[in-house]
Amino acid sequence: MSPSYDWRDMSIQVQLYSQAAKEVIGKNVETGYIHTLKDNRRTSVPVDTESVDSAIGVIEWAVRGILDGDFPMRACPQNCGNCDFKAMCAQKRQAFKNETQPPQINTPAGLKTIAAFESNDGGGGV
Numbered sequence: 001m002s003p004s005y006d007w008r009d010m011s012i013q014v015q016l017y018s019q020a021a022k023e024v025i026g027k028n029v030e031t032g033y034i035h036t037l038k039d040n041r042r043t044s045v046p047v048d049t050e051s052v053d054s055a056i057g058v059i060e061w062a063v064r065g066i067l068d069g070d071f072p073m074r075a076c077p078q079n080c081g082n083c084d085f086k087a088m089c090a091q092k093r094q095a096f097k098n099e100t101q102p103p104q105i106n107t108p109a110g111l112k113t114i115a116a117f118e119s120n121d122g123g124g125g126v
């Protein structure tokens with residue numbers, strides 16, 4: 001059975017690398033891949049302009065939030081399940097001061113919302 005992956009972080013990483021390749025070495029990257037060792041598979045990641053702009057938008061949104069002191073506790077199954085601090089964390093879902101959501105991440109599994117905006121039932125919102 002194939003392991004299931006949360007492609008969001010890996011996709012953003014590849015998309016930022018593709019932007020870095022363009023800016024640093026002047027290469028226009030047309031393809032991006034993730035090689036997963038558990039199943040020895042190579043999976044294509046979208047690195048078109050819109051996908052890369054969305055990845056940058058997510059980072060800009062996160063940095064703005066940090067600079068504004070807007071980084072509430074946002075417990076969610078995806079992040080808390082693998083977190084080293086879950087035994088000592090209240091795992092609450094606090095509201096953001098700024099409700100503006102970041103762009104969706106274009107992953108091999110389609111457009112995905114960042115984990116902080118996922119609700120327990122898989123929908124969006126606070």
Ligand code: SF4
Nearest residue numbers: 075079080083086089
């Ligand atoms: S357990 Fe606490 S610190 Fe860890 S991801 Fe969840 S909310 Fe964040």
